[in-house]
Structure formats: C-alpha cells, structure tokens
Amino acid sequence: MTALKAHEVARYLARPDLSEGIFLAYGPDGGLVRETAQRLIRHLSGDDPGAANITVFDGPELVADPSLLVLEARSVSLFGGKRIIRVRNAGKALVMPLTELRDDPGGAAIVLEADNLPPRDALRALVEAAKLGRALPCYPDTDETLAALMRDTFNQAGIRTDADVIPTLRDILGNDREVTRRELEKLVLYAAAGKALTREDVLLLCADNGALAIDAILDATGGGHAEKLEQALNRALAASVNPQQLLAMLTGHFANLRRWRTEVDGGRTPRAVLDGLRxxxxxxxxxxxxxxxxxxxxxxxxxxxxxxxxATSDSRRRPALAETVLRRTTLALCMLAATH
Incomplete structure (x- = not known):
C-alpha cells in the first residue's frame, strides 16, 4: 500500500518509482491536480516525449462505456513509444475497469485526475491498495510551499528579486497552483531581459489594478504626493472602483491616522505605534x-x-459629480499635507 503525503508529492514527481500502473492525482486544488498529472506524464514520456502514445479521456466519456479504458490499456501501439492514458474528471465509474487493470496494466501508465476524495472513496482506496498504484494528494499551497515555488522559479530563470517581491506576491495571489504558475510565467517573461524583479513590477503585472491603487491613493493623499495621487486615482477609476467607495476608505484612513496620532501625542514614537497595531x-x-x-x-x-x-455628503446628493468631488477633495488634502 502506497499512500503519499501531500508534502511528499513534489519529491515523488522528481523520481517516480513506477513506469507503469495507475496514478491518481486528486485534491481540492484543481490547478495543482492538473500540474501534477502533467509533470508525471512528462517524466513517464521519457527522453523522447514526442514518441509517447498519449490518449486522453474525460471521465463522463467513460461513464457510458467504462470498457473503453481497458481496451485502450490492452491495445498495442502502432508506432511504439510509451503508452499513457490520461483521464480527466475521474470518478467511481472507473473502479471496475481499473480493478481489471490493477495487477496487470500491460505496460501502460494510467494517469487519473480527480477532485478531493475522502479516504473511504472507492477509487482512492483502489489505487492506494494496488501494488502498481500511486495516489498523489494535491492540497492548496501553504505560505511556505508557495514561497519555495516562487524562489525556485526565479532561481531557475536566473532572475534576481528584491526582498519584498515574494512577500508581495504571497499577499496578491491565492493558493491555486494553476493561477500561481500563470502569474510566475508572466513575471519570468517580463524579467527575461533585465533578469531582475522589483515589488513595483509585481504590483504592475499581477495585482488587481483597482484594489492595488487604493493603498496608493490613501498614502499619496496623506503624504502630500500629488503626482502619485493622480496616477493612483486614474488606475482605480479605470478599474471601475466606485468614487464613493474611495471617499469612504479615505474617511476611514484619516480616522485611523487621528487615532494613532493621539498615541503619538501621548509620547509614543510613530514607529512604535505602527508596530503595535493588530x-x-x-x-x-x-x-x-x-x-x-x-x-x-x-x-x-x-x-x-x-x-x-x-465630500461624501456631496457625492451622495449628486452622484454624477462623485468623481469630480473625489478628485477635488483628495487634491486639497494632498496639498494640505505638503504644506506641513
């Protein structure tokens, strides 16, 4: 019985111990399931991937006639090469034909992709119990595995990163492996010439422009940076962020500043106040x-x-002028900050 732990899958994919049999990639992270299957197929294809004989089924396609899986596994390749059968959206309908193939897959590698499966699921139990079976659980990345993936990707591409690149990426991205891979590929392509990445590059390429610009608006207004303010406003509004929403967030930001300022006036340093926030x-x-x-x-x-x-009151009375009110108010506050 071979039931791998989630943290063992990456190491297993680097050196699979079987060249034939039933491989089951399953879990709630659909992107990681697909990536795991793809990496395994690349390894099983050997030194000449083009010569591999790869057949792809979709699970529902086999529900109507499960015997197709057995027929494909038992067939002889006309052109030689490794026979690999990939089944997407695999389910319990495959248990019977896989039972027939469990002990004698005929040299074929059957790679299954499935959703999250409980321990008692018939398909998972069959693969885990098979001598020629390997179950590969695919669970969402943790902060640690996500950071390791980012570092490895950039190191392999020879790209230098500023210290805040990976923390910023972790904040922006979720833990779906497919999304993460897509964003990392975009960053690698972007940095291919200069071989360097900054936090600004990450924010430009990966963050949602509207959500990202909000912090920039708050800090440009409070810090008295008129040019940065205009750029951030343009980005947020172009991303269809509601001007009234921005006014509400600015109101909250200045309320926070006032509350924190009370602590500063009480004798604490600004940095100590900020370090104590939760x-x-x-x-x-x-x-x-x-x-x-x-x-x-x-x-x-x-x-x-x-x-x-x-300004909030004015924007509610005259919604058509909300953007004008927002720009006028933030610029006035920006100029007020700059004169201090």
Whole structure:
C-alpha cells in the first residue's frame, strides 16, 4: 500500500518509482491536480516525449462505456513509444475497469485526475491498495510551499528579486497552483531581459489594478504626493472602483491616522505605534504611514475628516459629480499635507 503525503508529492514527481500502473492525482486544488498529472506524464514520456502514445479521456466519456479504458490499456501501439492514458474528471465509474487493470496494466501508465476524495472513496482506496498504484494528494499551497515555488522559479530563470517581491506576491495571489504558475510565467517573461524583479513590477503585472491603487491613493493623499495621487486615482477609476467607495476608505484612513496620532501625542514614537497595531499594516506601507503621522497634527486631521465627510455628503446628493468631488477633495488634502 502506497499512500503519499501531500508534502511528499513534489519529491515523488522528481523520481517516480513506477513506469507503469495507475496514478491518481486528486485534491481540492484543481490547478495543482492538473500540474501534477502533467509533470508525471512528462517524466513517464521519457527522453523522447514526442514518441509517447498519449490518449486522453474525460471521465463522463467513460461513464457510458467504462470498457473503453481497458481496451485502450490492452491495445498495442502502432508506432511504439510509451503508452499513457490520461483521464480527466475521474470518478467511481472507473473502479471496475481499473480493478481489471490493477495487477496487470500491460505496460501502460494510467494517469487519473480527480477532485478531493475522502479516504473511504472507492477509487482512492483502489489505487492506494494496488501494488502498481500511486495516489498523489494535491492540497492548496501553504505560505511556505508557495514561497519555495516562487524562489525556485526565479532561481531557475536566473532572475534576481528584491526582498519584498515574494512577500508581495504571497499577499496578491491565492493558493491555486494553476493561477500561481500563470502569474510566475508572466513575471519570468517580463524579467527575461533585465533578469531582475522589483515589488513595483509585481504590483504592475499581477495585482488587481483597482484594489492595488487604493493603498496608493490613501498614502499619496496623506503624504502630500500629488503626482502619485493622480496616477493612483486614474488606475482605480479605470478599474471601475466606485468614487464613493474611495471617499469612504479615505474617511476611514484619516480616522485611523487621528487615532494613532493621539498615541503619538501621548509620547509614543510613530514607529512604535505602527508596530503595535493588530493587524499590522503591510511592511511596504510602514514608512509611508510613519511619514503621515509626522506630517499631520490632530487639528489638521480633524479638518481633513470634516472635508471628507462633506465630500461624501456631496457625492451622495449628486452622484454624477462623485468623481469630480473625489478628485477635488483628495487634491486639497494632498496639498494640505505638503504644506506641513
């Protein structure tokens, strides 16, 4: 009986111990399931992948006639080469034909892809119990495995990365392996000439422009950076972010600044205040937030909050002018910060 643990799969794919039999990639991460099957097929194809005889079925296709799987496994390749059968969306309908092939696959490698399967699932149990069977669980990446994948990808491509590239990518991406691979391929292609990646590159290429621009709007307004503010506003609005939503987030941001400023006025340093926050702001914003706490007094923050409340009221009364109100208000606050 061979039931691999999820953390053992990557090592197994580097050196599979079988060249024939039944291989089952299963789990909730559909992207990782597909990638696992693809990597295994590449290895099984040998030194000449083009010579491999690969047949692909979809699970529902075999439900109507499961015997097709047995016929394909028993058939002789007309052109030689490794016989590989790939079955996507595999399910319990395959248990009977696979039982026939379990002990004698006839030299064929049968690679199954399935959703998450409980331990008592008939298909999973059959493969795990088979002498010529290997079950490969595919569960979502953890922060550690995701970071390792990113480092390995960039190292193999000879790309240097700034220290904040991988943490930023972890924050942006989910844990679907297929999505992660696609974004990493895009970054590798982008950095192919210069062989270097910065956080700004990652944000430009991988982040949702609207969501990403919000932090930039908050910090440009609070920090007095008019040019950055215009760029961030353009990006957010182009991504269809609602101007009233941005005004609400700005109101919350300045309310936070005022609350934190009270602690600074009580004798704590801006950095100590920020370090004590839970949840802690992303490290990439710490310097900008510290600068804002030094720029703004409590009285000035109170004025800013009043302006934002008035702007919010104006935008609700006249929704057609919400963008104009947003731009006018943020620029005024930006200029106020710059004069401190």
């Amino acid at each position: 949840p802690k702001p992303h490290f990439s914003r710490i310097n900008a937030l510290e600068q804002q706490l030094r720029l703004w007094s409590d009285a000035a923050l109170a004025t800013a909050s009043e302006r934002l409340l008035q």
